[in-house]
Amino acid sequence: MELSxxxxxxxxGGVPVLEGVNFALRAGRAxxxxxxxxxxxxxxxxxxxxxxxxxxxxxQGAEDRIAYAGHSDGIKxxxxxxxxxxxxxxxxxRSEIDGALDGFNLRDLEDRNAGSLSAGQKRRLGxxxxxxxxxxxxxxxxxxxxxDAASVALFAEAVRRHLAEGGSALMATHIDLxxxxxxxxxxxxxxxxxxxxxxxxxxx
Amino acid sequence: xxxxxxxxxxxxxxxxxxxxxxxxFFLIVTVLVPFGxxxxxxxxxxxxxxxxxxxxxxxxxxxxxxxxxxDWEDGxxxxxATAPLPMxxxxxxxALAHWITTGLPLVLAAPALGVLLSLPPTGxxxxxxxxxxxxxxLSVIGTFGAALTVSLKRGGLLMSLLxxxxxxxxxxxxxxxxxxxxxxxxxxxPLLMLAGISFGxxxxxxxxxxxxxxxxxx
Numbered sequence: 001m002e003l004s005x006x007x008x009x010x011x012x013g014g015v016p017v018l019e020g021v022n023f024a025l026r027a028g029r030a031x032x033x034x035x036x037x038x039x040x041x042x043x044x045x046x047x048x049x050x051x052x053x054x055x056x057x058x059x060q061g062a063e064d065r066i067a068y069a070g071h072s073d074g075i076k077x078x079x080x081x082x083x084x085x086x087x088x089x090x091x092x093x094r095s096e097i098d099g100a101l102d103g104f105n106l107r108d109l110e111d112r113n114a115g116s117l118s119a120g121q122k123r124r125l126g127x128x129x130x131x132x133x134x135x136x137x138x139x140x141x142x143x144x145x146x147x148d149a150a151s152v153a154l155f156a157e158a159v160r161r162h163l164a165e166g167g168s169a170l171m172a173t174h175i176d177l178x179x180x181x182x183x184x185x186x187x188x189x190x191x192x193x194x195x196x197x198x199x200x201x202x203x204x
Numbered sequence: 205x206x207x208x209x210x211x212x213x214x215x216x217x218x219x220x221x222x223x224x225x226x227x228x229f230f231l232i233v234t235v236l237v238p239f240g241x242x243x244x245x246x247x248x249x250x251x252x253x254x255x256x257x258x259x260x261x262x263x264x265x266x267x268x269x270x271x272x273x274x275d276w277e278d279g280x281x282x283x284x285a286t287a288p289l290p291m292x293x294x295x296x297x298x299a300l301a302h303w304i305t306t307g308l309p310l311v312l313a314a315p316a317l318g319v320l321l322s323l324p325p326t327g328x329x330x331x332x333x334x335x336x337x338x339x340x341x342l343s344v345i346g347t348f349g350a351a352l353t354v355s356l357k358r359g360g361l362l363m364s365l366l367x368x369x370x371x372x373x374x375x376x377x378x379x380x381x382x383x384x385x386x387x388x389x390x391x392x393x394p395l396l397m398l399a400g401i402s403f404g405x406x407x408x409x410x411x412x413x414x415x416x417x418x419x420x421x422x
Contacts, residue, residue, distance in 0.1 A: 067286070
């Protein structure tokens with residue numbers, strides 16, 4: 001099953017930022033969104049993840065299949081690394097966290113309080129959460145922020161494994177991960193023309 | 205769902221989790237009132253049910269903004285919204301966790317603190333019963349207020365203003381049950397009203413809280 005976006009327009013604060021976006025993401029493929037700051041990459045990803053409604057058009061095949069990783073990692077400082085991961089695994093009705101701990105080199109930090117991790121280590125924990133979710137479509141917003149070169153390689157390896165297992169990934173990033181399966185999708189041609197929002201969208 | 209409840213309870217009892225905040229406030233209020241009012245046992249025993257109820261209500265209010273604010277700040281709320289849990293379930297569990305960490309300790313502490321206010325012996329049972337029935341409503345209504353104001357930084361004042369009027373019916377009937385019980389009168393009518401408010405709030409408000417939370421996440 002593929003994730004497809006048809007004639008999608010997304011709005012930030014009631015103002016459309018992108019319109020007429022069409023693409024399809026098949027299993028085993030990755031799509032990398034490119035575009036300048038403020039182009040609407042995050043808004044597009046949040047709309048596809050279902051966190052905000054589409055302004056126009058539709059998203060198909062996202063329901064209950066996506067795992068989303070945004071700018072913040074959703075880590076509880078007072079829980080240990082393993083407890084954080086185990087919680088998210090349970091939320092997604094799974095229990096296996098060993099693969100994720102090894103995949104992101106978190107084994108040595110397992111019992112540390114997440115609050116005492118460095119920014120890069122926190123990011124790795126946040127990305128490891130995707131692995132325990134068992135979801136097919138990963139939606140990643142700037143996943144490599146604060147990661148060093150070795151961790152970026154770990155992340156690229158995790159994405160490659162995920163794609164090989166029939167998953168797919170949609171990410172906004174400016175770093176070349178060296179993925180052969182990845183296509184680049186530039187959002188700048190889809191910039192929305194200025195127009196007035198129809199009604200107070202909060203109550204639609 | 206169970207995982208979310210266990211995580212919230214675990215976070216509450218760890219450092220900085222805020223467990224005991226409401227209880228400590230409740231203790232302070234009930235200890236200070238006899239000093240403020242003076243050592244007249246008769247007067248104290250008359251106002252004891254009301255003071256216990258107001259103390260419990262304010263103690264509940266004190267910890268409301270923690271329900272969603274922390275999850276909002278660290279991004280967990282976004283991630284929970286994309287998880288397979290229904291939003292109505294998330295807000296119900298959040299309200300339940302708030303009740304277990306704040307409401308339930310207040311119910312259990314009330315009889316002990318009633319002694320300080322020379323609560324009449326007939327009143328203990330009804331103070332506990334009324335708080336047991338009423339505090340779930342306080343948690344559920346408070347969760348709604350917290351969901352409304354979660355996207356505002358320092359939204360505590362606005363939340364208090366929104367939530368306090370909604371708390372008034374619970375307070376009126378809850379304190380009435382406790383007062384009548386303490387005086388040895390029949391408590392049936394206010395008790396039924398209080399139960400109605402609680403069960404109505406528990407049945408309906410999670411849907412409202414989930415809806416406003418979805419809007420706030422946009």
